[in-house]
Amino acid sequence: MKKYFVTGIDTDSGKTVASAILVEKLKADYWKPIQAGEPTDSDAVRRMVGSDKVIHPEGIVLAAPMSPHAAAKLENIDLRADQLKVPVTENTLIIEGAGGLLVPINDDEFVINLARQFDAEVILVSRNYLGSINHTMLSISYLKDKGFNIAGIIFNDTPNPETERFILQYSQLPCLGRIEPLTTVDPSTIQSQLKNINL
Numbered sequence: 001m002k003k004y005f006v007t008g009i010d011t012d013s014g015k016t017v018a019s020a021i022l023v024e025k026l027k028a029d030y031w032k033p034i035q036a037g038e039p040t041d042s043d044a045v046r047r048m049v050g051s052d053k054v055i056h057p058e059g060i061v062l063a064a065p066m067s068p069h070a071a072a073k074l075e076n077i078d079l080r081a082d083q084l085k086v087p088v089t090e091n092t093l094i095i096e097g098a099g100g101l102l103v104p105i106n107d108d109e110f111v112i113n114l115a116r117q118f119d120a121e122v123i124l125v126s127r128n129y130l131g132s133i134n135h136t137m138l139s140i141s142y143l144k145d146k147g148f149n150i151a152g153i154i155f156n157d158t159p160n161p162e163t164e165r166f167i168l169q170y171s172q173l174p175c176l177g178r179i180e181p182l183t184t185v186d187p188s189t190i191q192s193q194l195k196n197i198n199l
């Protein structure tokens with residue numbers, strides 16, 4: 001089974017929206033290994049995709065909408081990456097991280113480590129805002145320095161051609177698509193974006 005790990009340049013960059021689009025585009029399953037706070041991303045994806053799609057139960061659900069290391073600490077949970085096991089499926093699997101790359105799981109493991117642990121290719125979601133060039137370049141730099149297998153970048157929200165041109169030219173990474181600003185996020189607007197994804 002092919003696995004993609006959807007990470008973002010920050011929390012709220014659009015990983016869940018991008019994951020729902022990828023689930024539809026690739027007819028894939030979805031899995032959120034670490035959920036911190038409610039409503040859950042799995043429920044959000046369930047509302048965005050067809051009822052034929054498989055959404056696997058989260059690896060762990062933590063109550064507090066915080067960094068997983070802090071949310072786990074509040075519940076006296078000793079959260080370790082190796083407790084999280086990829087669900088069994090023959091299908092392509094879209095795995096969504098939590099926050100950005102270097103969000104801690106505990107005092108010495110980061111969310112992005114899960115991509116390697118799960119043998120998944122990384123998709124980086126870059127939302128366009130003032131400051132996103134820096135966040136995107138730092139994220140790419142880390143992924144490359146650490147030797148992650150990077151599928152490419154998805155740009156989200158209001159297009160910024162010069163931002164996108166610079167990032168793609170400097171990084172030489174594939175652009176996997178662009179998600180337009182959506183007035184509502186629902187199954188029909190998710191479907192409207194499939195044509196904008198090249199994967």
Ligand SMILES: Nc1ncnc2c1ncn2[C@@H]1O[C@H](COP(=O)(O)OP(=O)(O)OP(=O)(O)O)[C@@H](O)[C@H]1O
Nearest residue numbers: 008011012013014015016017099157180181182185
């Ligand atoms: N292209 C878009 N158009 C309109 N709204 C969007 C778009 N992309 C994301 N949003 C909205 O922005 C918010 C954050 O997006 P999303 O939940 O996908 O981020 P995330 O990276 O998954 O965050 P988290 O780190 O909490 O998992 C949500 O309310 C989502 O519906």
Ligand SMILES: C[C@H](N)[C@H](N)CCCCCC(=O)O
Nearest residue numbers: 011036037065066067098099
């Ligand atoms: C609760 C939120 N929606 C995410 N699940 C977790 C975001 C953690 C961000 C931590 C940080 O970078 O400071």
Ligand SMILES: [Mg+2]
Nearest residue numbers: 015016041096
């Ligand atoms: Mg999310």
